Amino acid sequence: MLKKRLAAVLVIRSGWVVQSFGFSRHLPVGRPEIAVEYLNRWGADEIICLDMTASPQGRGPDFEAVAAYARHSQCPLTVGGGIRDLGDVERLIAVGADKVAVNTALDEGSLVADAAGLFGSQAVVASIDARRVGAGYEVFRNGGRQPTGLSPAQAAQRAVAAGAGEVLLTSMDRDGSGQGYDLELADSVIQAVAAPVLLCGGAGEPAHLLDGARAGASAVCAANMFHHCEHSLTLAKRGLLDLGLEVRLETNFDYAGVALAPDGRLAKRDDHELEALRFVRVVEETI
Amino acid sequence: MNARDPFFHIVDYGIGNIASVRNVLDRLGTPCRVSADEADMARAVGVILPGVGAFAAAMDHLRRRGLVDALTRHVLQGGKPYLGICLGMQILARDSDEGGQAQGLGWIDSSVRRVPVPDGLSLPHVGWNSVWFDPDDPLFAGLAPGAHFYFDHSYCYASDPPETFCRCDYGVVFPAAVRRGNILGVQFHPEKSQRSGMKLLRNFTNFALQVAGAGNHA
Numbered sequence: 001m002l003k004k005r006l007a008a009v010l011v012i013r014s015g016w017v018v019q020s021f022g023f024s025r026h027l028p029v030g031r032p033e034i035a036v037e038y039l040n041r042w043g044a045d046e047i048i049c050l051d052m053t054a055s056p057q058g059r060g061p062d063f064e065a066v067a068a069y070a071r072h073s074q075c076p077l078t079v080g081g082g083i084r085d086l087g088d089v090e091r092l093i094a095v096g097a098d099k100v101a102v103n104t105a106l107d108e109g110s111l112v113a114d115a116a117g118l119f120g121s122q123a124v125v126a127s128i129d130a131r132r133v134g135a136g137y138e139v140f141r142n143g144g145r146q147p148t149g150l151s152p153a154q155a156a157q158r159a160v161a162a163g164a165g166e167v168l169l170t171s172m173d174r175d176g177s178g179q180g181y182d183l184e185l186a187d188s189v190i191q192a193v194a195a196p197v198l199l200c201g202g203a204g205e206p207a208h209l210l211d212g213a214r215a216g217a218s219a220v221c222a223a224n225m226f227h228h229c230e231h232s233l234t235l236a237k238r239g240l241l242d243l244g245l246e247v248r249l250e251t252n253f254d255y256a257g258v259a260l261a262p263d264g265r266l267a268k269r270d271d272h273e274l275e276a277l278r279f280v281r282v283v284e285e286t287i
Numbered sequence: 288m289n290a291r292d293p294f295f296h297i298v299d300y301g302i303g304n305i306a307s308v309r310n311v312l313d314r315l316g317t318p319c320r321v322s323a324d325e326a327d328m329a330r331a332v333g334v335i336l337p338g339v340g341a342f343a344a345a346m347d348h349l350r351r352r353g354l355v356d357a358l359t360r361h362v363l364q365g366g367k368p369y370l371g372i373c374l375g376m377q378i379l380a381r382d383s384d385e386g387g388q389a390q391g392l393g394w395i396d397s398s399v400r401r402v403p404v405p406d407g408l409s410l411p412h413v414g415w416n417s418v419w420f421d422p423d424d425p426l427f428a429g430l431a432p433g434a435h436f437y438f439d440h441s442y443c444y445a446s447d448p449p450e451t452f453c454r455c456d457y458g459v460v461f462p463a464a465v466r467r468g469n470i471l472g473v474q475f476h477p478e479k480s481q482r483s484g485m486k487l488l489r490n491f492t493n494f495a496l497q498v499a500g501a502g503n504h505a
Contacts, residue, residue, distance in 0.1 A: 248435040
């Protein structure tokens with residue numbers, strides 16, 4: 001059967017992958033091409049690249065930059081940030097995006113309907129950023145700066161009705177917190193639309209990802225969580241499998257039987273084991 | 288690429304996503320040419336036909352570029368190894384009921400219809416799903432039954448023709464790959480399926496080079 005997806009989100013600022021904290025603080029991580037290359041090698045089910053400065057700077061997508069990192073992906077690639085019109089969508093698909101994520105321009109004319117008509121609903125993702133306002137949640141556009149007066153459920157329903165095939169829902173409050181997804185926010189959207197919902201914002205360890213999947217998300221996403229160690233995403237999948245969630249894990253290094261700490265990192269092995277590992281020959285797989 | 292190196296022809300008929308297929312072949316170190324030219328098809332050791340979208344539009348594009356004749360000459364009659372991806376597998380069938388009845392190549396005796404999913408499951412079937420095949424099948428060498436591939440489609444083969452050698456379950460079991468001698472079709476996207484996909488594409492290119500080496504192609 002169709003599996004739940006573990007997707008890596010890459011927030012890109014001025015051409016660099018950054019860590020994002022509460023939509024307000026950012027730390028540099030590295031080049032998008034390298035991140036896309038390694039996340040693919042580690043078994044990402046999907047990669048989502050979001051240009052966070054395009055809309056605030058009033059410009060469209062950086063197509064050359066997208067072409068450069070798209071070459072490194074052998075799994076579905078979603079690209080967002082700065083999409084203004086159908087021309088931007090066409091060009092992104094032409095340079096290698098499989099899907100486009102529309103955020104600021106989500107209610108712009110017939111953009112979603114036109115893009116879905118041309119490439120199919122599965123190529124159009126509605127990207128919705130929201131945070132707690134009063135007793136509920138409100139959607140903000142333009143890098144979280146511009147209030148829309150819409151609830152996430154309303155925004156999601158409108159976008160799906162217009163033709164968006166999926167909803168990428170990001171919690172601004174939980175962004176970079178490592179405290180887990182905002183499940184109340186997640187639930188409000190998952191209950192509102194039949195389309196697949198991808199959750200983002202706050203995941204710090206496999207248990208959080210599991211909660212998101214059990215809440216009904218089709219894909220659980222994380223950004224900062226994957227920046228800290230080699231095989232981070234592979235370890236997260238092993239963590240999910242150990243917790244009982246069926247996910248696809250087919251890298252030739254799969255950490256089966258290896259002890260993980262609750263935060264998803266490798267547990268320290270016995271010193272004798274580590275000593276013995278010095279003499280184990282590991283042959284890199286060639287296809 | 289040396290002018291005499293064996294190469295694969297990726298058919299560009301204005302409707303497929305050729306960039307991803309090309310990227311993977313580049314990664315595998317396999318020369319390829321992307322075009323709608325019959326001359327490339329004639330000289331290639333193998334043909335790859337990708338495609339996402341509507342059946343009728345695809346057949347129309349192929350016909351208008353003279354590619355139906357070219358495929359018939361070199362693949363069906365000439366025995367040149369062919370791998371159709373997604374739509375590229377569907378067009379091997381007799382016809383499809385997508386948007387009215389459209390005629391396919393008719394090389395596999397089946398029709399194409401909307402995947403008859405049970406209640407609770409929606410279309411398109413998009414995401415990673417397991418496929419089931421004989422563990423000794425050469426196209427899946429190096430992979431175990433249950434391996435995951437990326438799917439993105441709303442239509443599938445309506446029946447289980449004898450050429451079916453791989454199946455997938457999305458609430459209903461449907462053919463995920465067909466083989467008629469040198470003619471192969473896969474419903475999933477190996478170019479979007481990371482390691483599994485790369486292995487499958489390597490197995491296909493190895494098969495084509497083997498056929499060429501044995502002098503079995505036109």
